[in-house]
Amino acid sequence: xxxxxxxxxxxxxxxxxxxxxxxxxxxxxxxxxxxxxxxxxxxxxxxxxxxxxxxxxxxxxxxxxxxxxxxxxxxxxxxxxxxxxxxxxxxxxxxxxxxxxxxxxxxxxxxxxxxxxxxxxxxxxxxxxxxxxxxxxxxxxxxxxxxxxxxxxxxxxxxxxxxxxxxxxxxxxxxxxxxxxxxxxxxxxxxxxxxxxxxxxxxxxxxxxxxxxxxxxxxxxxxxxxxxxxxxxxxxxxxxxxxxxxxxxxxxxxxxxxxxxxxxxxxxxxxxxxxxxxxxxxxxxxxxxxxxxxxxxxxxxxxxxxxxxxxxxxxxxxxxxxxxxxxxxxxxxxxxxxxxxxxxxxxxxxxxxxxxxxxxxxxxxxxxxxxxxxxxxxxxxxxxxxxxxxxxx
Numbered sequence: 001x002x003x004x005x006x007x008x009x010x011x012x013x014x015x016x017x018x019x020x021x022x023x024x025x026x027x028x029x030x031x032x033x034x035x036x037x038x039x040x041x042x043x044x045x046x047x048x049x050x051x052x053x054x055x056x057x058x059x060x061x062x063x064x065x066x067x068x069x070x071x072x073x074x075x076x077x078x079x080x081x082x083x084x085x086x087x088x089x090x091x092x093x094x095x096x097x098x099x100x101x102x103x104x105x106x107x108x109x110x111x112x113x114x115x116x117x118x119x120x121x122x123x124x125x126x127x128x129x130x131x132x133x134x135x136x137x138x139x140x141x142x143x144x145x146x147x148x149x150x151x152x153x154x155x156x157x158x159x160x161x162x163x164x165x166x167x168x169x170x171x172x173x174x175x176x177x178x179x180x181x182x183x184x185x186x187x188x189x190x191x192x193x194x195x196x197x198x199x200x201x202x203x204x205x206x207x208x209x210x211x212x213x214x215x216x217x218x219x220x221x222x223x224x225x226x227x228x229x230x231x232x233x234x235x236x237x238x239x240x241x242x243x244x245x246x247x248x249x250x251x252x253x254x255x256x257x258x259x260x261x262x263x264x265x266x267x268x269x270x271x272x273x274x275x276x277x278x279x280x281x282x283x284x285x286x287x288x289x290x291x292x293x294x295x296x297x298x299x300x301x302x303x304x305x306x307x308x309x310x311x312x313x314x315x316x317x318x319x320x321x322x323x324x325x326x327x328x329x330x331x332x333x334x335x336x337x338x339x340x341x342x343x344x345x346x347x348x349x350x351x352x353x354x355x356x357x358x359x360x361x362x363x364x365x366x367x368x369x370x371x372x373x374x375x376x377x378x379x380x381x382x383x384x385x386x387x388x389x390x391x392x393x
Contacts, residue, residue, distance in 0.1 A: 034075040035322070035329065038101025040091060040116055041130075042108050043080040050108045050307050051080075054130045056300055057311025058105065061319075064295070069315070070322025077101055081112050088115035096125060102329045103128070105314055108307075110134035110181065117141050124332060126339075128317060130310040135184050135386070138358035142390035144336050147357045149314040151279055153181055155385035156256045157188025159363030160229065160277040163379035164189075164254055165196030167275075169227040172198065173220050176231040178205035185231040185256055188386075193229075201225050211239045217247045230255040238263040245270035257366065257373070261306065265371040274368045277379045279361050280306040280348045284375065289347035309347050316344055316351070350382060356390035 039058075041051035055078070062074050077099045079091050092115065095101040104120055104127040107113050113132035120127040121143040129137060129146070133153040137146065164172065174189065176182030182205065190200055201223050204216050220228055228251055232240045237259050244253055257278025260271060267274075282293060282303055292312065296304040317339055324338030325331040343352040349362040363380040366373040 034073040035069060035327065036075050036077055036100060036102045037318075038095035038099055038104050038106075039076060039078045040081050040088075040095060040104060040106030040112070041078070042083045043078065045083055047083045047108045050131065053305055053307035054105075054108070054311035054314075056296070057304065057308035057313075058130070058315045059311075060296060060299055060308075061312045061315030065315075065319065069319050070325065070327030072322070072327040081107050081109065083109040083112060085109070085111035085115055088112040089119065092116045092119045096123060102126070103318060105130060107132055110137075113137060114141065117143075117146055120146060126318075126321070126329070126332060126335065128314045130314045131307060133181065133184070136389075138354070138356040138385070139387065139389040142356045142387075142392060144340075144392055145332065147317060147339055147353065148359050149317055150310045150359065151361075152358050152385045153184035154188030154191075155358070155383055156258075156277065156279075156363070157185040157190075157231075158192040158385075159279075159380035159383055160254060160256055161189040161192030161198070162196065163275075163277050163363075163365050164193055164227060164229065165198055166379075167227075169252070169254075170198055171201055171225045172227045172229050173201050173204060173223050173225045174229045175204040175206075175216055175220070177208035177210070177236070179208040182208070182231050186229070189229055209236060211236050213240055213243045217243065217249070220251065221247070221249055225251060227252045227254055230259060233258040234262065238266055241267045241274065242270045257306070260366075260368045260373060264368060264373060267368065268371070271368040272370070275376075276366050276368070276373065277363050278306060278366065279359075279363050280309050281364050281366055281373060281375045284347065284349065284364070286345070286347070286349065288345045292347040304347075306348075313346050313348070313351060316346065317342055320344070352382075354384050354387055356385075356387040356392070358385040358387070360384050 042048050043051050079095055081091055104125050108131045110132040117137055124145050127146050129148045131150045133151055135152050135154045174186050176186055253274045255276050257276045260276050320342040321335040321339040325335045352360045354360050360382050362378055365376040365379040367376055
């Protein structure tokens with residue numbers, strides 16, 4: 001099976017992250033010349049399109065600011081993380097020590113991100129995570145210098161649970177791959193769905209990255225829920241959508257937005273009627289999004305996606321911090337304090353941060369029809385993600 005660009009959540013378990021990062025002493029250097037933004041992103045392999053979209057969004061934002069942030073010219077230093085957790089420590093060290101990056105921005109793969117964040121916490125380097133959804137990054141691993149411009153897995157599940165309660169669903173079955181991202185997406189969903197009075201009849205899992213769904217579909221048919229909540233992504237999601245449609249269960253199918261993003265057109269009629277929740281829809285009707293879609297499409301000849309927005313907002317968040325210190329990156333305490341209080345209009349809608357530096361944002365209900373995710377409304381307004389385990393010092 002070949003996974004497409006949306007299967008960004010296939011990451012190594014959190015248990016391995018503790019082996020990835022070793023402390024080191026960061027040298028000091030003069031804060032002069034261009035501001036060096038170190039991008040640790042996938043530029044090869046399965047997730048390369050995601051890294052490219054994030055980079056494009058960020059570069060477009062900097063260009064819109066005249067190539068400067070906080071009054072300083074910006075230089076991009078790009079390192080391909082290859083979506084390989086075992087290489088994360090070496091590559092993060094390369095950016096901080098070798099390339100003398102003033103700011104770290106990365107990454108897509110949560111296994112890589114957790115190793116990167118461990119080093120960044122130790123060194124106090126300003127770090128923005130423009131995608132990786134592992135909950136732990138803004139919970140147990142939170143720090144004054146660690147920020148998200150994306151989402152956390154549990155929050156996406158939470159918003160979907162709220163939407164399913166509002167739709168009147170009472171009894172559901174959940175299904176996902178048995179791995180960290182799937183578990184977090186399901187746990188977030190269950191928290192909101194059961195709080196709203198819903199009942200989860202059974203949690204079904206299959207080994208990652210298997211795509212043999214027939215036994216799970218047979219069990220769903222036997223359990224007879226009034227809806228099914230599913231988290232799959234990429235090629236696996238596409239096969240599931242087709243298998244689910246072929247099974248003709250007549251049971252509404254729901255999931256986080258990653259269930260359909262990137263496979264909308266390939267799903268064809270099999271995807272019609274599938275409802276998902278995510279923090280961005282290309283057709284959002286706000287001035288920022290209309291301008292962003294036009295400028296991005298003009299610049300790159302493709303429409304932007306959620307990853308491009310997350311890159312754009314990494315730039316917006318960084319600008320807030322740098323403006324507060326007039327570009328003096330050495331004033332990290334003041335810079336981080338300003339970023340923590342940041343509030344601005346994003347293409348996705350209102351953007352601000354929680355106490356753990358996760359994103360407080362709207363989540364939108366979408367329905368797939370005719371190869372496109374159509375906007376149905378707000379599923380969860382300015383949802384505050386869980387912060388359990390975060391102890392900022």
